[in-house]
Amino acid sequence: MSDRYDDFEGLDDLEEPCDFPPEGASDDAEDGLLEEELRQAAAILDPVPAGLRQVAVDAFALHDLDARVAELTFDSLVDAIPVRGETDPPRMLTFRSDTVTVDVEVTADGLIGQLLPPGPAGIEVLSGPRAHTRLTADDMGRFTGAAPPAGPFALRLRTGGEVVVTEWLRA
Numbered sequence: 001m002s003d004r005y006d007d008f009e010g011l012d013d014l015e016e017p018c019d020f021p022p023e024g025a026s027d028d029a030e031d032g033l034l035e036e037e038l039r040q041a042a043a044i045l046d047p048v049p050a051g052l053r054q055v056a057v058d059a060f061a062l063h064d065l066d067a068r069v070a071e072l073t074f075d076s077l078v079d080a081i082p083v084r085g086e087t088d089p090p091r092m093l094t095f096r097s098d099t100v101t102v103d104v105e106v107t108a109d110g111l112i113g114q115l116l117p118p119g120p121a122g123i124e125v126l127s128g129p130r131a132h133t134r135l136t137a138d139d140m141g142r143f144t145g146a147a148p149p150a151g152p153f154a155l156r157l158r159t160g161g162e163v164v165v166t167e168w169l170r171a
Helices: 002-006 028-043 050-062
Strands: 068-075 091-096 102-106 108-117 119-125 133-137 144-145 153-161 162-166
Touching: 002 091, 102 153, 108 133, 119 144, 133 144
Parallel strands: 068 162
Antiparallel strands: 068 091, 091 102, 102 108, 108 144, 119 133, 119 153, 153 162
8 A cells, every 4th residue: 555545554443433423512402502693793794784685575575475477488688689780679578477478678768568368467567675666458468667677677467366477587
Protein backbone atom coordinates (compact mmCIF):
# COMPACT_ATOMS: atom_id res chain seq x y z
CA MET A 1 0.00 0.00 0.00
CA SER A 2 1.10 3.58 -0.43
CA ASP A 3 2.05 5.87 2.43
CA ARG A 4 -1.26 7.77 2.13
CA TYR A 5 -3.19 4.88 3.63
CA ASP A 6 -0.86 4.07 6.54
CA ASP A 7 -2.98 6.13 8.97
CA PHE A 8 -5.99 3.92 8.27
CA GLU A 9 -4.43 0.58 9.14
CA GLY A 10 -6.36 -1.43 11.69
CA LEU A 11 -9.77 0.10 10.92
CA ASP A 12 -11.03 -3.28 9.74
CA ASP A 13 -10.36 -4.69 13.23
CA LEU A 14 -12.92 -2.46 14.98
CA GLU A 15 -15.48 -4.54 16.85
CA GLU A 16 -18.43 -2.12 16.62
CA PRO A 17 -19.13 0.65 14.12
CA CYS A 18 -18.77 4.29 15.13
CA ASP A 19 -22.06 5.91 16.13
CA PHE A 20 -22.44 9.31 14.46
CA PRO A 21 -23.96 11.44 15.73
CA PRO A 22 -23.46 9.99 19.19
CA GLU A 23 -26.61 8.80 20.89
CA GLY A 24 -28.28 11.45 23.01
CA ALA A 25 -26.21 14.25 21.40
CA SER A 26 -29.33 16.26 20.63
CA ASP A 27 -32.99 15.91 21.27
CA ASP A 28 -36.12 17.66 20.03
CA ALA A 29 -36.10 20.27 22.82
CA GLU A 30 -32.51 21.27 22.07
CA ASP A 31 -33.28 21.38 18.33
CA GLY A 32 -36.24 23.66 19.01
CA LEU A 33 -34.10 26.03 21.10
CA LEU A 34 -31.38 26.11 18.46
CA GLU A 35 -33.94 26.82 15.73
CA GLU A 36 -35.43 29.69 17.76
CA GLU A 37 -31.97 31.19 18.40
CA LEU A 38 -31.18 31.01 14.68
CA ARG A 39 -34.51 32.70 13.82
CA GLN A 40 -33.77 35.52 16.28
CA ALA A 41 -30.25 35.97 14.90
CA ALA A 42 -31.56 36.09 11.32
CA ALA A 43 -34.25 38.60 12.30
CA ILE A 44 -31.60 40.89 13.78
CA LEU A 45 -28.75 40.42 11.29
CA ASP A 46 -30.73 39.97 8.04
CA PRO A 47 -34.35 41.04 8.49
CA VAL A 48 -36.92 40.43 5.76
CA PRO A 49 -37.81 43.79 4.13
CA ALA A 50 -41.36 44.91 4.97
CA GLY A 51 -42.29 45.18 1.28
CA LEU A 52 -41.18 41.62 0.57
CA ARG A 53 -43.06 40.33 3.62
CA GLN A 54 -46.23 42.09 2.38
CA VAL A 55 -45.83 40.59 -1.12
CA ALA A 56 -45.51 37.12 0.43
CA VAL A 57 -48.61 37.63 2.58
CA ASP A 58 -50.57 38.95 -0.41
CA ALA A 59 -49.45 36.06 -2.61
CA PHE A 60 -50.62 33.59 0.01
CA ALA A 61 -53.93 35.46 0.32
CA LEU A 62 -54.38 35.17 -3.45
CA HIS A 63 -54.14 31.40 -3.22
CA ASP A 64 -57.50 29.97 -4.25
CA LEU A 65 -57.92 26.24 -3.64
CA ASP A 66 -60.88 25.94 -5.99
CA ALA A 67 -59.20 27.75 -8.88
CA ARG A 68 -57.99 25.92 -11.94
CA VAL A 69 -54.57 26.93 -13.20
CA ALA A 70 -54.25 28.09 -16.79
CA GLU A 71 -50.76 27.22 -18.02
CA LEU A 72 -48.77 29.41 -20.37
CA THR A 73 -48.70 27.65 -23.73
CA PHE A 74 -47.44 30.49 -25.95
CA ASP A 75 -45.26 33.53 -25.24
CA SER A 76 -44.15 35.64 -28.19
CA LEU A 77 -40.91 36.55 -26.40
CA VAL A 78 -39.92 32.89 -26.51
CA ASP A 79 -41.97 31.17 -29.20
CA ALA A 80 -42.51 33.76 -31.96
CA ILE A 81 -40.38 34.42 -35.01
CA PRO A 82 -39.22 38.06 -35.07
CA VAL A 83 -40.89 40.27 -37.67
CA ARG A 84 -38.51 42.27 -39.81
CA GLY A 85 -38.79 46.02 -39.26
CA GLU A 86 -40.95 45.71 -36.13
CA THR A 87 -39.18 47.67 -33.37
CA ASP A 88 -41.54 47.17 -30.40
CA PRO A 89 -43.98 44.34 -31.10
CA PRO A 90 -46.73 43.63 -28.57
CA ARG A 91 -46.25 40.61 -26.35
CA MET A 92 -48.70 37.86 -27.17
CA LEU A 93 -49.58 35.30 -24.48
CA THR A 94 -51.84 32.24 -24.53
CA PHE A 95 -52.94 30.46 -21.36
CA ARG A 96 -54.90 27.18 -21.37
CA SER A 97 -56.81 25.24 -18.74
CA ASP A 98 -59.20 22.31 -19.18
CA THR A 99 -62.16 24.56 -19.90
CA VAL A 100 -60.89 27.95 -21.06
CA THR A 101 -58.21 29.51 -23.27
CA VAL A 102 -57.10 33.09 -22.68
CA ASP A 103 -55.31 35.05 -25.41
CA VAL A 104 -53.70 38.28 -24.16
CA GLU A 105 -51.79 41.03 -25.94
CA VAL A 106 -49.63 43.19 -23.66
CA THR A 107 -48.74 46.59 -25.15
CA ALA A 108 -47.49 49.91 -23.83
CA ASP A 109 -51.14 51.06 -23.86
CA GLY A 110 -52.48 48.18 -21.76
CA LEU A 111 -54.02 44.71 -22.15
CA ILE A 112 -56.25 43.39 -24.90
CA GLY A 113 -57.59 39.88 -24.66
CA GLN A 114 -60.22 37.29 -25.46
CA LEU A 115 -61.58 34.20 -23.75
CA LEU A 116 -62.41 31.01 -25.60
CA PRO A 117 -65.08 29.76 -25.49
CA PRO A 118 -66.50 33.28 -25.71
CA GLY A 119 -68.63 34.53 -22.86
CA PRO A 120 -68.86 37.14 -20.13
CA ALA A 121 -66.42 36.97 -17.22
CA GLY A 122 -64.99 39.04 -14.44
CA ILE A 123 -61.21 39.42 -14.70
CA GLU A 124 -58.75 40.64 -12.10
CA VAL A 125 -55.22 41.64 -13.05
CA LEU A 126 -53.21 40.52 -10.02
CA SER A 127 -49.97 42.37 -9.46
CA GLY A 128 -48.67 41.59 -5.99
CA PRO A 129 -49.28 44.14 -3.25
CA ARG A 130 -50.90 46.72 -5.51
CA ALA A 131 -54.67 46.99 -5.78
CA HIS A 132 -56.12 44.60 -8.35
CA THR A 133 -57.31 46.01 -11.64
CA ARG A 134 -60.80 44.72 -12.44
CA LEU A 135 -61.83 44.12 -16.03
CA THR A 136 -64.97 42.70 -17.59
CA ALA A 137 -65.15 40.42 -20.62
CA ASP A 138 -68.16 41.02 -22.86
CA ASP A 139 -70.45 38.36 -24.38
CA MET A 140 -67.81 37.67 -27.04
CA GLY A 141 -65.15 37.11 -24.35
CA ARG A 142 -63.26 40.31 -25.23
CA PHE A 143 -61.64 42.52 -22.59
CA THR A 144 -59.30 45.51 -22.44
CA GLY A 145 -57.33 47.19 -19.69
CA ALA A 146 -55.98 50.74 -19.85
CA ALA A 147 -52.77 50.30 -17.86
CA PRO A 148 -50.19 47.62 -18.65
CA PRO A 149 -49.08 45.61 -15.62
CA ALA A 150 -45.72 46.58 -14.18
CA GLY A 151 -43.72 43.71 -12.75
CA PRO A 152 -45.10 40.24 -12.09
CA PHE A 153 -48.78 39.72 -12.88
CA ALA A 154 -51.41 37.03 -13.26
CA LEU A 155 -55.05 37.01 -14.33
CA ARG A 156 -57.91 35.62 -12.26
CA LEU A 157 -61.02 34.83 -14.34
CA ARG A 158 -64.46 34.22 -12.92
CA THR A 159 -66.68 32.61 -15.53
CA GLY A 160 -69.99 31.51 -14.08
CA GLY A 161 -69.15 29.29 -11.09
CA GLU A 162 -65.58 28.56 -12.20
CA VAL A 163 -62.39 30.37 -11.17
CA VAL A 164 -59.28 30.16 -13.38
CA VAL A 165 -55.92 31.72 -12.47
CA THR A 166 -53.09 32.09 -14.98
CA GLU A 167 -49.44 31.49 -14.22
CA TRP A 168 -47.50 34.50 -12.95
CA LEU A 169 -45.37 36.34 -15.51
CA ARG A 170 -43.19 39.42 -15.59
CA ALA A 171 -44.57 42.09 -17.95
